[in-house]
Amino acid sequence: MRCDILTLFPAPVEAYLAVGILGKAIAAGILDVRVHDLRRWAINRYGQVDDEVYGGGPGMAIMAPVAVRAVEEVTAGEQARVILPDPRGRVFTQEVAKELAGERRLVFLCGRYEGFDARVAEVLKADEISIGDYVVSGGELPALVILDAVARQVRGVVGDPDSVVQDSFTQGLLDFPVYTRPREFRGLSVPEVLLSGDHQKVADYRTEVSLRLTLLRRPELLLRHFFELPKELRQKARKLAQELGVSGLPEEPS
Structure with a gap:
């Protein structure tokens, strides 16, 4: 399974992927997980990826051109399931983990601040998923939670299949x-x-x-x-x- 994680904070994501079951599965070639810095697709030389929200209010939102261009370039036209962690999405369960484990490729879009411009999910036909009725500071932790649970359903990731059962x-x-x-x-x-x-x-x-x-x-x-x-x-x-x-x-x- 190929997974791409797009984030403004790649370092902590890469650190988690280097250890435990995920780290072993990546080292063994069972999983191919790649982390991408969203600032690579910034709109200007200052690294801008977000802007003020229309209608006023606190916080900034990540701009649609940044996120959409990032996903399109990373996937290069290949079909992929785009996962957008969001507290407004469908609730993540073991059944959803099994469903996603059947995908050939997953792309995780990790938001920050006030999240993404709403058109990102529409254009990318993203699967918005919530890991629970609470809010965390960004999409990195939810993406890793989802990926970890999904990976356990992939053959060969967990050494003893009975553990998964x-x-x-x-x-x-x-x-x-x-x-x-x-x-x-x-x-x-x-x-x-x-x-x-x-x-x-x-x-x-x-x-x-x-x-x-x-x-x-x-x-x-x-x-x-x-x-x-x-x-x-x-x-x-x-x-x-x-x-x-x-x-x-x-x-x-x-």
């Missing part, structure tokens, strides 16, 4: 908690079942804990994916929901 949200459930040595720490012990060596008991325990956590913390997540779960898990979820006093799980269709 068991990630939170992948099956509509929050992930189970994990423990390592020491067996006891400040009065807190590792659950005995995890020390039993009985793989089926461990699997059953982890499934129940995942169901319990999801019911208590993110019931809407379970509801959204409920009928994607095996029937036996749905039955277990209903039983747990009754014990925990959580309502709203649908009945089996007749």
Whole structure:
């Protein structure tokens, strides 16, 4: 997969891409990620990329000619999905990550200040995506969040494929908690079942804990994916929901 990130602050983006799973995937050639400084497409020798907004108000907006020309030159006519992180966009989820992982090429446009001139998204037919109901200072962090989640869905990026399957949200459930040595720490012990060596008991325990956590913390997540779960898990979820006093799980269709 080829990814291009266009930003006014390339250094911190490049630093993140040099480490961890993304760094290894780039070094191995599984991902081809290139960072571009938007000031390369400035409108004058002073490096201007933004201007005051029409209608007045605080802040500056990145100019349409800068962003559009940058994307067009970077893609050089090749088809690419343009991602524009924006709190007004559709909410980023694991399903969206899987969707984007199917693309051959992604281009991330990272805004600053008051964002981009609204015509940028229109001209580029950009996919505006929000990582949550809050605002950060620029598009770099959201772009890296999206890229990291998408990359985990690309074959070969994560060494153990089972890790991806068991990630939170992948099956509509929050992930189970994990423990390592020491067996006891400040009065807190590792659950005995995890020390039993009985793989089926461990699997059953982890499934129940995942169901319990999801019911208590993110019931809407379970509801959204409920009928994607095996029937036996749905039955277990209903039983747990009754014990925990959580309502709203649908009945089996007749």
